[in-house]
Amino acid sequence: MLLYQGKDEDIHYAILYNVYGHELSFFLPYDMIFLKKLTVGTNCSTCQETFPQTGGAAMTKPNLNGHSVFPYAALAIILAIVLRQIGFRVEGVFEWVCSVIRSSIYIGMFSIWGVFIRRRIIQPRVRCYLTTISALMVFWVSVRTLRFLFADDPGTLRYLWYMYYLPMLFIPFLAVFVALSLGKPESSSLPKWTTFLYIPTAALLLLVLTNDLHQLVFAFPANASVWKNDYRYAMGYFLIAGWQMLCAFTALTIMLIKCRTPNSRKVLMLPFVPVILTLIYSVLYIFRVPWLKSIAGDMTVVFCLLFAATLESCIQCGLIQSNTHYDDLLARCTMGIQLTDPDYHSLLTSDFVRPVPEEVMEQTQTGPVQLDGGLRLSGADIHGGHVLWTEDVSELLAVLDDLRDAKKSLEDSNHLLQEEYALKTHEAHVAEQDRLYNRIQCETAVQINLLAKLTDEFEKAESEEKRKKLLGKMIVIGAYLKRRNNLIFLADKTPVLSERELSLTFAESISNLELYGVSCGFQMELSEPVAAAQMMAMYDFFEEVVERSLDSMSAVTVRIGKRMDALAITVNTDADNDFSVLSSNMITARQDEDGEWQISMCLCAGGEA
Structure with missing residues (x-):
């Protein structure tokens, strides 16, 4: 059981006891400046884990004195x-x-x-x-x-x-x-x-x-x-x-x-x-x-x-470390330490023990006892009695007084700091909201203006059929704005989004296209997360195709997958618009013999559109 570890004029030691009758045992050398009570029976290997620099068992002083x-x-x-x-x-x-x-x-x-x-x-x-x-x-x-x-x-x-x-x-x-x-x-x-x-x-x-x-x-x-x-x-x-x-x-x-x-x-x-x-x-x-x-x-x-x-x-x-013949070290220990029987009668003491009445010793059962002169008496139960030791805590008490004064000062300033922190947090939250709203306004400005234009036309339309058609377009545009803004918020938290989010985004737009009267098909072939920037690029591409052909489109199919390790989205539609104007290094558009358009966009790997 590790009882005390201390340092005295570069002589490092650790006192351990192993009670067989009233026999004490010690091990040299260790270096700590605090008390620590462990379970009875703590052995050398525990000390080696705590103090590996000592070399373990080989550090025991050889004992050539005869045993009785x-x-x-x-x-x-x-x-x-x-x-x-x-x-x-x-x-x-x-x-x-x-x-x-x-x-x-x-x-x-x-x-x-x-x-x-x-x-x-x-x-x-x-x-x-x-x-x-x-x-x-x-x-x-x-x-x-x-x-x-x-x-x-x-x-x-x-x-x-x-x-x-x-x-x-x-x-x-x-x-x-x-x-x-x-x-x-x-x-x-x-x-x-x-x-x-x-x-x-x-x-x-x-x-x-x-x-x-x-x-x-x-x-x-x-x-x-x-x-x-x-x-x-x-x-x-x-x-x-x-x-x-x-x-x-x-x-x-x-x-x-x-x-x-x-x-x-x-x-x-x-x-x-x-x-x-x-x-x-x-x-x-x-x-x-x-x-x-x-x-x-x-x-x-x-x-x-x-x-x-x-x-x-x-x-x-000393080739094999043993736990005997260390009684003399207790007497020479510079710390006041003593072993007593169950009735607190002293059995073994160090030379620096301060005499303490047995009544005061008994008080250590409930906790350390403060003595005069800045000393503190502590105790612990062991097999066959008790162990008690004194510590000079005068410097610690002085530090505690300083800490009480510092605590009062900190409590006064803590309230101001909390208020300042709350204000800064609110300002940062508002600034973040402004940043996101500005980004939304910037990236969806075309659709917002289009939606406003459709709203004006809806209010001015006289025939029910035209109003119904305008309302369908507004629903399609509104669905895009909702899902596009959602992607912006999600991308601000994480650069990679689940493929399920991409599927839900397209599914909602396609569902609103069907309400508008367009026959739609959607095929999702991805089974791995997608970079948020690529996800928004594919959605913007799809929306541009839809907006260009919404008046003449009667059927559209969308397929999202991989093509030679690159993300690819393909849109097939029977609209009579000219989609060749969309062609670029990432977008290809071609029309078959039946007049059906196939517009594809490939995105390079690495998370960039």
């Missing part, structure tokens, strides 16, 4: 060695009891080590891999115990022996995954190529488990009636040993590359000592040196202890 649990582990190992020597000198049930107790000691040791791993390692992915390694050690010792103390069938004994290679292969293999996971954010995952590492590991394990079929790992004499201990090592065994050592050295090398601690490289070479001892022991074991069996003949226990020693030394050297 180490002497007990040493005593347990000595006791197990003594029991093994006693077992050599007794027989029957006493030997069996000594072996059971010795196995129980090792199983308990590796189980407890796994529990300590879960408490100390804070990066979830690394913690998961290391916990799995401890479980594999427990499995290995358990299988060894079953083989030597409970099984007697030769086939069962042999296959229990083959099962040794499950932990023997996967412990160094998972160590590589531990190394690759160091320093990565919690949400990240390993590269996809790491999945292929399972293939050689699983293949070698399968090679061992099927040894009875091919004897490529352990070769037994051809004339042996029972395959038991009279074997020799085949090529597969050396492949397995090579893969184990390759994984081990690869994991340590990756850890060293990622490490950024300021300590001497000699200290960081400590994890290689148990690895080298493992290599020496393996060579001696393969050659079956006589004195090795009496001193360290239990290969399973020796390998498990050396593997655990390698990983533990990585933790102690």
Whole structure:
């Protein structure tokens, strides 16, 4: 849980706590100037996401001080060695009891080590891999115990022996995954190529488990009636040993590359000592040196202890970041901070803590408490008690006073600004309306004048038939003005309009032509948006054809589509007007043998007419 982050004379730090009993944990270094409370259990990967410049897990200060649990582990190992020597000198049930107790000691040791791993390692992915390694050690010792103390069938004994290679292969293999996971954010995952590492590991394990079929790992004499201990090592065994050592050295090398601690490289070479001892022991074991069996003949226990020693030394050297032994940092923290029990009795404090009565501490349950001298006391609940810290907010209080004065001044001027903004908004709206109306007047001036002329003629017409004809023309012109003005408004908002808008525009004009008595047809072949300028150009072209031939037109068809990636509109009409005068670089007009005109206009791509 991230409790406080601060800066003091270029010494950047972040205090984090992880409560196991009353144990505090810290990480160095970070740089922030504010308080932030996160969820209990925030781990290193979260800090890496917040402060990537620190280098992540490799920044932990190496801890070479001994843990209080180490002497007990040493005593347990000595006791197990003594029991093994006693077992050599007794027989029957006493030997069996000594072996059971010795196995129980090792199983308990590796189980407890796994529990300590879960408490100390804070990066979830690394913690998961290391916990799995401890479980594999427990499995290995358990299988060894079953083989030597409970099984007697030769086939069962042999296959229990083959099962040794499950932990023997996967412990160094998972160590590589531990190394690759160091320093990565919690949400990240390993590269996809790491999945292929399972293939050689699983293949070698399968090679061992099927040894009875091919004897490529352990070769037994051809004339042996029972395959038991009279074997020799085949090529597969050396492949397995090579893969184990390759994984081990690869994991340590990756850890060293990622490490950024300021300590001497000699200290960081400590994890290689148990690895080298493992290599020496393996060579001696393969050659079956006589004195090795009496001193360290239990290969399973020796390998498990050396593997655990390698990983533990990585933790102690800081290659694998742990969450222990940072109590001294709290005392040296320049911020007043303390941990209390549920009754607000102080347990751990920094050197800069200001004594505060327990009654005042309890008030932090509802929020920060303001103290004398510009200090503020804050608190939060944690597992097993409370954490409290003080902050000097005198400068902040002074700033708040200045802000109150500035707020009053701003409130006075804000009303004037709002009125000014409303006036400018209204003026801009009026100006925009004037601009649009001027554009409408300019682009539809011909039709407006024509409509006014038709209106005058309608008022002066005496016959009903002429008035009906004039009214039909006025409807056609009015429909054009309505739709053309609508296109102007839409084009002002967006330069591209839906093809549906084009279809509706022509449909309304054609509908009014039919009311006028013209037989009409309309075919829309576009299925994509059209530039507003092109849409208005096509509509203006159609309107010009209609206005020229309205008196003599009895039928008209309109087709809109594409012609060689260009927009095209074609109007066919039986009017007897001469449309050749419309011909230009974009417009073509021709008359067939029956006197029907076909007038077409093509618009280039790019949104221009």
